[in-house]
Amino acid sequence: xxxxxxxxxxxxxxxxxxxxxxxxxxxxxxxxxxxxxxxxxxxxxxxxxxxxxxxxxxxxxxxxxxxxxxxxxxxxxxxxxxxxxxxxxxxxxxxxxxxxxxxxxxxxxxxxxxxxxxxxxxxxxxxxxxxxxxxxxxxxxxxxxxxxxxxxxxxxxxxxxxxxxxxxxxxxxxxxxxxxxxxxxxxxxxxxxxxxxxxxxxxxxxxxxxxxxxxxxxxxxxxxxxxxxxxxxxxxxxx
Amino acid sequence: xxxxxxxxxxxxxxxxxxxxxxxxxxxxxxxxxxxxxxxxxxxxxxxxxxxxxxxxxxxxxxxxxxxxxxxxxxxxxxxxxxxxxxxxxxxxxxxxxxxxxxxxxxxxxxxxxxxxxxxxxxxxxxxxxxxxxxxxxxxxxxxxxxxxxxxxxxxxxxxxxxxxxxxxxxxxxxxxxxxxxxxxxxxxxxxxxxxxxxxxxxxxxxxxxxxxxxxxxxxxxxxxxxxxxxxxxxxxxxxxxxxxxxxxxxxxxxxxxxxxxxxxxxxxxxxxxxxxxxxxxxxxxxxxxxxxxxxxxxxxxxxxxxxxxxxxxxxxxxxxxxxxxxxxxxxxxxxxxxxxxxxxxxxxxxxxxxxxxxxxxxxxxxxxxxxxxxxxxxxxxxxxxxxxxxxxxxxxxxxxxxxxxxxxxxxxxxxxxxxxxxxxxxxxxxxxxxxxxxxxxxxxxxxxxxxxxxxxx
Numbered sequence: 001x002x003x004x005x006x007x008x009x010x011x012x013x014x015x016x017x018x019x020x021x022x023x024x025x026x027x028x029x030x031x032x033x034x035x036x037x038x039x040x041x042x043x044x045x046x047x048x049x050x051x052x053x054x055x056x057x058x059x060x061x062x063x064x065x066x067x068x069x070x071x072x073x074x075x076x077x078x079x080x081x082x083x084x085x086x087x088x089x090x091x092x093x094x095x096x097x098x099x100x101x102x103x104x105x106x107x108x109x110x111x112x113x114x115x116x117x118x119x120x121x122x123x124x125x126x127x128x129x130x131x132x133x134x135x136x137x138x139x140x141x142x143x144x145x146x147x148x149x150x151x152x153x154x155x156x157x158x159x160x161x162x163x164x165x166x167x168x169x170x171x172x173x174x175x176x177x178x179x180x181x182x183x184x185x186x187x188x189x190x191x192x193x194x195x196x197x198x199x200x201x202x203x204x205x206x207x208x209x210x211x212x213x214x215x216x217x218x219x220x221x222x223x224x225x226x227x228x229x230x231x232x233x234x235x236x237x238x239x
Numbered sequence: 240x241x242x243x244x245x246x247x248x249x250x251x252x253x254x255x256x257x258x259x260x261x262x263x264x265x266x267x268x269x270x271x272x273x274x275x276x277x278x279x280x281x282x283x284x285x286x287x288x289x290x291x292x293x294x295x296x297x298x299x300x301x302x303x304x305x306x307x308x309x310x311x312x313x314x315x316x317x318x319x320x321x322x323x324x325x326x327x328x329x330x331x332x333x334x335x336x337x338x339x340x341x342x343x344x345x346x347x348x349x350x351x352x353x354x355x356x357x358x359x360x361x362x363x364x365x366x367x368x369x370x371x372x373x374x375x376x377x378x379x380x381x382x383x384x385x386x387x388x389x390x391x392x393x394x395x396x397x398x399x400x401x402x403x404x405x406x407x408x409x410x411x412x413x414x415x416x417x418x419x420x421x422x423x424x425x426x427x428x429x430x431x432x433x434x435x436x437x438x439x440x441x442x443x444x445x446x447x448x449x450x451x452x453x454x455x456x457x458x459x460x461x462x463x464x465x466x467x468x469x470x471x472x473x474x475x476x477x478x479x480x481x482x483x484x485x486x487x488x489x490x491x492x493x494x495x496x497x498x499x500x501x502x503x504x505x506x507x508x509x510x511x512x513x514x515x516x517x518x519x520x521x522x523x524x525x526x527x528x529x530x531x532x533x534x535x536x537x538x539x540x541x542x543x544x545x546x547x548x549x550x551x552x553x554x555x556x557x558x559x560x561x562x563x564x565x566x567x568x569x570x571x572x573x574x575x576x577x578x579x580x581x582x583x584x585x586x587x588x589x590x591x592x593x594x595x596x597x598x599x600x601x602x603x604x605x606x607x608x609x610x611x612x613x614x615x616x617x618x619x620x621x622x623x624x625x626x627x628x629x630x631x632x633x634x635x636x637x638x639x640x641x642x643x644x645x646x647x648x649x650x651x652x653x654x655x656x657x658x659x660x661x662x663x664x665x666x667x668x669x670x671x672x673x674x675x676x677x678x679x680x681x682x683x684x685x686x687x688x689x690x691x692x693x694x695x696x
Contacts, residue, residue, distance in 0.1 A: 015481055021488035028495060089480075089522070111484030111515060114491035202578075229543040 006032045007125050008050050012042035012068070013057040013087070022055070025114050031121070039063025043071045046082050053083040053125055055117070057110065058099065066098060073103045073165075081166055083124045087112060100206040103165040106193065107203065123194035127170055143179045144238035145219055148172060155215075162214055167193065171207050172215075175225060175235040184232040208233055243414045250406035255399055262395060279310070280360060284373035287316050288366040291324055299325035313376040319369045328374070416440045416447045423454060430663075432462040473525035476518045483518065486511060520653035523582070524636055527660035534576040534664055541614075542570035544577065545603060548584045556592045556601070563592060566604035571614055573685060575665055580685075583661035586654035587618050587669075587681050595620035595678065606682060613667075616683045624673040633671050634659040658683070 009031045013019045016037065023033045034051070036042035038060050045051055054072070058065035069084055086099035086107040099107050105124050108117055138151010145158040153169055155162045164172065171192035175183055189197040189204045197204075208225055215224050218238060226234045283306055290302040299316060303325055306312045316324045362373040419437055426434040435441070435458060440451035490511060494504050545565055553563040573580075591601040599621035606615035625633055632638045636656035655669075662669045667685040674680040 015484070018481070018485050018488065021485055021492065025488050025492050025495075028492070109519065111480055111487045113512075114488045227540075227543065229540060229546065 006030065008032050008034070008052045009121060010034050010036055010042060010045050010051045010054045012036040012039070012054055012060070012065075014038055014060045015057075022114070022117075026118065026121070029118050039065065039068035039071075042068050046072050047075055047079055049079050051082055052128070053085065053121055055085050055087060055121070056104075057087045058089060066102060069099065069102050069104060083128055083166060085117075085120055085124060100203065101210060103168075103210075105165060105167040119195060124167070127194040128166060141173070141176045143176055143235065146176070146215065146224070148176055157215055158219070164211070164214060168207055168211055168214070170194075171204065172211055172235075175233060179235045180237040182228045182231050182234045186232075188232060242417070243410050246410040246413055247406050250409050251403050254402040254406060258395075258398055258402060262398075280362060280373075280375060281364075283310070283312065283314065283375070284316075284362045284364045284371075287314065287373060288364045288371050291316060291371075292366050292368055296325050315374045317372040317374065319371070324371075416443070416451070420447070420451060420454060423458075427454075427458050427461070432458065432465060434458060469525050469528060472521055473529075476521045476525070479514075479518055483511070483515060487515075517653065520657060521636075524653055524657050524660060527579075527657065527664065530664075534579065536574050536576055539573050539575045539577045539580065540570075541573050541616075544581055545570065545584065545616075548581065548588050549603065551585065552588045552592050552601070555589065556595075559592075560598040561592050561595055561601060563588065563601045564603070566602055569605055571687065573614065573687075575685065576661075579661045579664070583658040583669075583683065584616070586658045587683065590654055591618050591620035591622075591679070591681070594622035596622055609687075610684075612687050613684045614687045616685075618681045618683070619674055619678055621678040624677065624679050625671065627673065630671050630673075634669060 009026055011019055011022050011026070011033060012035075013022070014037055019035050019037070023035055026033045034045060036045055040063050042054060042056060043063065046054060056065045056068060060068075063071070065086060069086070072082060072084060073080055075082075084104045086104040087110040088099055088107050089110060106120050108120060138149050141148040141150065147156050147159075148169075149155070150173060153166070155164055155169065155172065171188060174188060174192045185204055186197045188208075189195065189201065192207070193203060212223065212225055218224055218236065220238065222236060224236060226236050228234050287299060287302050287306070291299040294301075303314050303316070306314050315326070315328055318324050358376070360375045362375070364371045364373050416439075419440055423434050423436050435455050436451040440447060441455060442448065443451065490504065490507060494508070497504060542565075549563045549565045556563055588601065588603065595601050601618065601620050603616065603618050606617045609615045629638075634655045635652075637652040638656075659669050662683055662685065665685055667683065669681065669683050671679055671681045
């Protein structure tokens, strides 16, 4: 780890001019940046293993962003858990919902403010780094039939493994550590997503709804993650 | 309905008048005919009696034969006590008329006793040697008086009723296509561009069919024009995004590298962000209006949604000392698209926050008088309101009333159009009015069909 601060970021966008500009910008912000002009190139770069985070545009010819994301998530090993930030088409709500549902770590509508982009990239990388650190000294969180191992970052429900993205894992960890207590949306976004809650920001809600879908209901039939109106979310302790 | 009544009455009255006139003519004509027949019959009877009294049976037979040949009248004469004179009644006829022959009363209305295919008339005639009965037969068809009405007083009334029914049917046939055309026109005016007249009208070969086809052509043309306008707006906005994205990054690079002149760059940044929001809204609107995306309907806690909107908008209002208040506890759970409904409410509430007077309050409440099956959310600001004549256009994209046009308000006139599209997609609606106590009152209505757990909250 001689180059601890230089993160490998891949920018995948078919707009060559924008790609160059983003590359310049992110390099000035201290990242090591490579480029991909389409989904296929992005996928092979990620599969090669050196990329830590992909800034992935949805609209690309050939293999589009969604297809590339699906392929990336099905890669074996750590490459499959590569962080992905989707650039979705502005005004197309469906895009970001689909992106998050498919396991993107965050999304930004395009055209994105590059400062915001950098902040989100940093947040995602910081999260991954924090969690990568306690490699051996993993802690086991158990609530009811749900087990979360912070060491190998695995989750299982009733001994059945559940595949979560890195962001979903982080959010679940925050909720589990506070099981039985309400976690505000603000706190959840800051601790789970590693960034401030912005105006009309629904990323945390989307991730929580993904978690609900993936984890299923309580053995008793109730929701695991309860929405507390106007406050936030609560992981219900089984009584 | 008034048009229906009008047409019905016109048809009914004109038909009834014609019928009444025809009936009067017929009655007069018939009366004349009766008098004539009566006179001829009596003359024939008196002639027969005269022949009998002067020339005996053979003279009577000749006279009766002559009547038969000239007037097609089969007549017989009976003396006092019913003895046949001249020749006896043919048995067939005698059987037919039977005892009716006794009733002869000499009324002035001949041929009133139908007997089989014959009409029978019996006259009493007084001769020099006593009283006679003159029995005359005629084939029934010659007496056609059974036709129109006869002396049945219910006849004319039945006919008037029949005319009424026919008039009603005609009026309905005329009115129905007009009603359907009217309905189609109203729906077109309400923005349903897919509306076409029913095929039954479009297939007609008359003036109404022409009108229906013209309507379809007009609706199709309007739809095509609006469609191409929207497509243009969408395509332009789409195309603008690429350069906008590049400018965003280039500007950020410039901002990081520059040491002076931040003022100008900040100004560029501000305008660029504005452009960004505007293009985003236009794209949202064009997607909503084109209906490419289906609604993602799910159970939705309206109170939670509203609280989120209130919190966000309240934050935005802080700078101008504007507070946003959510009233009432009766918020239902709806079946709706959370994202879309959120953006609709957000746009309406942010609009209110933008236009309300500095330091005033924006309130959100459930309407007191909801139509059945609807949930109405009312958002009220304390701003200048909107001139009444501008209210209907308030929800058109890029429409801003004169007073709202100053740049300081910062709106783009797309937000309310988005709200309307979202609510329409949910089968609801949105309307604005000026509150009697000042400020604008926007009412968003949603179908409550799937409401459940209204007691919550």
